Amino acid sequence: MNNKDLIHLIRAQKPALPDALDARICDRLARLTKEEQAMKKRVKFHTVLIAAVVFVLLAGTAFALGRSNLMEYFSRGNLKPLDGAEKLIQTDFGEAVRQEDVIFQVEEAIFDGKTAVVQMLISPADPENVFLLHQGIQDTPEDVYEVSYNEDEYGGEYRTVTGRKDGKKIIAYSIALKMANENEQYVFKSSSLDGEELSDGSVRVWMEGRVISGAPDKMDVMIRSTYAPLEKMNDIENRFVFEKRITLESGREAAYTAFEIAENNMDARVEVLSAAVQMHALRGEMTVEYIYEEDRKSEPMGVTFKMYAGDKEIAVGGGEQTLLEIFADGRKRYQAVFEIEAFADFPEIITLEAKVVGQPRTLGQAALVASKSINAAENNVQTDIPGLYFAPEGSWSGACVTLLEGEIYSGRKIVLSYSYKGDRMKHLDVRFIAPDGTSVGEVETQMTVVKENGYTMTAMLTGSGWPTSMTVEFVLNGQVVDSFEALLYPMEK
Amino acid sequence: MSTENRKRLFVKAVHAKKAGMYRVALVILKSSADAEDACADAIEITLRHLDSIRDDGAINAYLMRCTVNACHAILKKRRKEVPQEDFEAILPPVFMDSPVWMYLSGLDEKYSVPIAMKFSENMTTKEIAEILRLTQGTVSTRISRGLKLLKDQMER
Numbered sequence: 001m002n003n004k005d006l007i008h009l010i011r012a013q014k015p016a017l018p019d020a021l022d023a024r025i026c027d028r029l030a031r032l033t034k035e036e037q038a039m040k041k042r043v044k045f046h047t048v049l050i051a052a053v054v055f056v057l058l059a060g061t062a063f064a065l066g067r068s069n070l071m072e073y074f075s076r077g078n079l080k081p082l083d084g085a086e087k088l089i090q091t092d093f094g095e096a097v098r099q100e101d102v103i104f105q106v107e108e109a110i111f112d113g114k115t116a117v118v119q120m121l122i123s124p125a126d127p128e129n130v131f132l133l134h135q136g137i138q139d140t141p142e143d144v145y146e147v148s149y150n151e152d153e154y155g156g157e158y159r160t161v162t163g164r165k166d167g168k169k170i171i172a173y174s175i176a177l178k179m180a181n182e183n184e185q186y187v188f189k190s191s192s193l194d195g196e197e198l199s200d201g202s203v204r205v206w207m208e209g210r211v212i213s214g215a216p217d218k219m220d221v222m223i224r225s226t227y228a229p230l231e232k233m234n235d236i237e238n239r240f241v242f243e244k245r246i247t248l249e250s251g252r253e254a255a256y257t258a259f260e261i262a263e264n265n266m267d268a269r270v271e272v273l274s275a276a277v278q279m280h281a282l283r284g285e286m287t288v289e290y291i292y293e294e295d296r297k298s299e300p301m302g303v304t305f306k307m308y309a310g311d312k313e314i315a316v317g318g319g320e321q322t323l324l325e326i327f328a329d330g331r332k333r334y335q336a337v338f339e340i341e342a343f344a345d346f347p348e349i350i351t352l353e354a355k356v357v358g359q360p361r362t363l364g365q366a367a368l369v370a371s372k373s374i375n376a377a378e379n380n381v382q383t384d385i386p387g388l389y390f391a392p393e394g395s396w397s398g399a400c401v402t403l404l405e406g407e408i409y410s411g412r413k414i415v416l417s418y419s420y421k422g423d424r425m426k427h428l429d430v431r432f433i434a435p436d437g438t439s440v441g442e443v444e445t446q447m448t449v450v451k452e453n454g455y456t457m458t459a460m461l462t463g464s465g466w467p468t469s470m471t472v473e474f475v476l477n478g479q480v481v482d483s484f485e486a487l488l489y490p491m492e493k
Numbered sequence: 494m495s496t497e498n499r500k501r502l503f504v505k506a507v508h509a510k511k512a513g514m515y516r517v518a519l520v521i522l523k524s525s526a527d528a529e530d531a532c533a534d535a536i537e538i539t540l541r542h543l544d545s546i547r548d549d550g551a552i553n554a555y556l557m558r559c560t561v562n563a564c565h566a567i568l569k570k571r572r573k574e575v576p577q578e579d580f581e582a583i584l585p586p587v588f589m590d591s592p593v594w595m596y597l598s599g600l601d602e603k604y605s606v607p608i609a610m611k612f613s614e615n616m617t618t619k620e621i622a623e624i625l626r627l628t629q630g631t632v633s634t635r636i637s638r639g640l641k642l643l644k645d646q647m648e649r
Contacts, residue, residue, distance in 0.1 A: 001648065003640055006593070010612045013591035015519055017512050021529050025511070028533040029540070077498065159615050194498050300626070304545050316544060357545050358538065358559075 004151070011149075070108045070119050073194075073206050074282065078315040081112075082342045085281040088112060093246055101125050101171055102132070102227055104242050107204075111219060111248035112281035115339075116188070117208045118177055118223060118246070127201030131168040133161075133230070134175075134195065134203070161230065173227035177207035180220035180245045187213045187456055188221065191318070213417045213456055219248045255279040257346050259368035266364035269293035270303060270354045273333070275368055277346050283317065284340040288352065289324070293331045301357035305336060309347040316340055324446070346370075400454075401428070401474045401482040414461040416472070421454040428481070430459035433471040440470055499552075503543055506552045507536055513614035514560040520598045520605045521564040531567055535559035557616075558624045561606065596646045604639030607632050 071086050089110050096105035103123040110117050124130035140147070146163035164170060179188045190209040197203055207223070223246065228239040259275040266272065271291040278285045288305055302321070307314040319338035326332050348370040354363040402419045420428050432440040441461045473483040514535060518528035538559045539552070546555055597605050607625065610616045618636075622629045 001644055003644075006640060006644055006647075007612045009593040010597065010608070013593050014613050015516055015591050015594055017515055018525055018529065021511065021515055021532060024529040024533050025507075025536055028537050192498075355545075358542050358555075360541070 070110050070117060070206075073117065073119065077317070079283050079317045079339060079341045080315075081282040082344055085110070085112065085342070088251055088281060090248065093244075096121075096123075097242070097244070098125055099242050100227075100240050101130050101169075102173070102225075102240075102242070104225065104244070106223065106244060106246060109246060109248055110282065111250045112283075113217065113250035113254055114211050114278070114280045114285060115208065115282045116177070116210070116219065116221065116248055117206055117282075118221070118248075120175070120205050120207070120223065121202055122173065122175070122205060122225070123200070123202035124171065129168055131164055131170050131201065132203055133170050133172050135172050135233070163230070170230040171227055172230045172233040173225055175205055175207065175223070175225040177209050178222050178224065180222040184216070184220070186211055186216045186219065188219060217250055219250075220245060221248060250281075255346070257348075257370045259350070260371040261366055262349075262369040263367040266354055266366050269295070270363050272352060272354075272366050272368075275352060277340070279343060279346055282342060284342055284346065286316075286338045286340050288336045288338075289333065290336070290354075291327075291331050291333050299356045299359075303354050303363060304357050305338070306353045306355055307340065308351040308353065309349075314340055314350070325444075403484070416459045416461075417456065418459070418474075419454060419456040420474075422476075423454075427476075428457065429475040431473040431475060432461050433473060434467045435469060440467070499543055499546075502552055503540065506556055510553055510556050511536075513610070513616075514556060516613055517557065517606055517609050518560055518564050520594070520609045521561070521602055522567060523598050527567050527571075528564075531560055531563040534563035534566070538563070554620060554624050557610070561624065593643075593647065596643055599646065600639055600642055604635055604642060607635050608639045608643070611636055 070089055071081075074081050074085075089108055091108050093106035093109070096103050098104075101124060103121075103125055105121040105123075106118060107121055108119040122132060124132055140161050144165060145161050146165060147159055148162045149159055161170070175193070177190045188209055188211050190207065192208045193205060194208075195203050195205040209221070211219070223242075223244045225242040226239050227233075227242070228235065232238050255278075257277045257279070259277070261272060264272070269292060273289045273291065275286065275288045278287070286307065292303055294302065304319075304321075307316065317339035319336060321334050321336045324333045324335055350368050351365050352368055353365045355361070356363065400420060400422050402421070403416065414432075416430070428445070430443050430445055432443065434440050443459055443461050445457055445459045470486050471483055472486050473480045475481070511532060514532045515528055518531040519525065522528050522531060535556055536559075539546075539556050543552075546552055597608060599605075600608075607621050610621045610624070611618070616624075618629045618632050621627075622632045625632065627635075
């Protein structure tokens, strides 16, 4: 018997699912619902979540959420935007465009300076005979789709979709939102894609992205879709491409709040270094920097954080963690960035709770107090870069360096984000020079985005007792290529 | 991503993955009732921690990972109550219509699980490596060796 025969037998003799499996799952989830109702620990939304999941599993069908516009998209989530955010919706993106078998229409878009969502309708020109299939779809049941098995490197087989049993021609497509121009003074990245199939064969998609450095009032993004008949999707030369560039405008200043640790009751293995909140109209963003001593055996997925204002949990969405540093003793420094619900006035006192990912276990709490809360306009701060805490005097742009953002965290750290236009293999050093000519503090630099002609980086100055004005120098091969005079602010309120 | 969207993804993932989760659990536990329990445990844990799963594309992998963990927890509990050899002696046959799966479940778990994931559930080597916390090379090696051992068992 060869491998091919053996693998065929493994597939052909797959054990059948017992009838009791669905019932066992639903019983467990129903018990969860009762426990939560009895304990009243979660808000009503989460109870509905579990009950709704049980219902859907029993019914055997997927959700079909009837969204009709962008605010519906946001309102169904737990991260509610601010009242009045709908004023930021833009709708004037021109007529629908037909290319070959597909019609594209940008319906709505919204941008708050940080989060951008574009809503688009993609329709087959001939819905009776054409079906649109997103390339990322994994659920392709064999009672709906024709599939084939092909040989792989082990002499076994892998599965591919080759058509539909109803005979409709499949147009496979992908779609993404990206920066229109890589050389902008901000960096925008796509973060998620969601879609809904409509009864007429169209698909409404919502493409979401976030600005990860810089603070643009206006941003050009590109919507790009690649599509082709299913059998030609791997033929790069014969795929179709739809592109549309749109300009998104935000209309609201961000509010920034940095926090200091007032009381620390966390496990000794978790040390919160800093926390800050940046608040926009659609979502807020919490950044927590912390040191964590791992326990790979009992905490294989590490830790995350929950936030509370009094007894009320602050709703948290997606996020990411970045490893910043590994110490000699094995401890690691991370930066965790989370989306949070929008607040008109973010609480000045919050509780941060460290929690083991994938387990109910927590590792203690810390009470945080706002150390500064600045709205640039309210404080008459004059700057060309909104929200900057550590700023050049007046406006500044260098020969090859562009300053994107500068912030002070908890009075212990200044972080500058900047882009460098030049040889991406050459590493810029950053120095902070006091008026007396001496170097200030310790500086660490980290590359965040590498581009074709340069990169963006962050430089972090740690320490304390900084002079209120400093010269920031960008050094390449021992030569100062750019520099600016900076003021340390905000001053006391 | 909004919680509603994530909820919908979770439901789709459960529908898509429950068969695979059950079969992997069956290969490890060799008991249909325990495999059902492991699946229910894995789905409960994933649902409880849905908000912690940052990457939407990771929900499928999270479900499978939790299934393997749930199986290990059941095995640990079993060993405390009944010696493994006694337990296997009293297990009802679960692969009556699937002789090759009977041999597969007789292999060490480090071979049987990647083989089940690869050829029964059509998972890629990369996906298997992420779920089992192995390198892709190790996964490939274990699959190759496992297939050889399986063939040797069946041809005796």
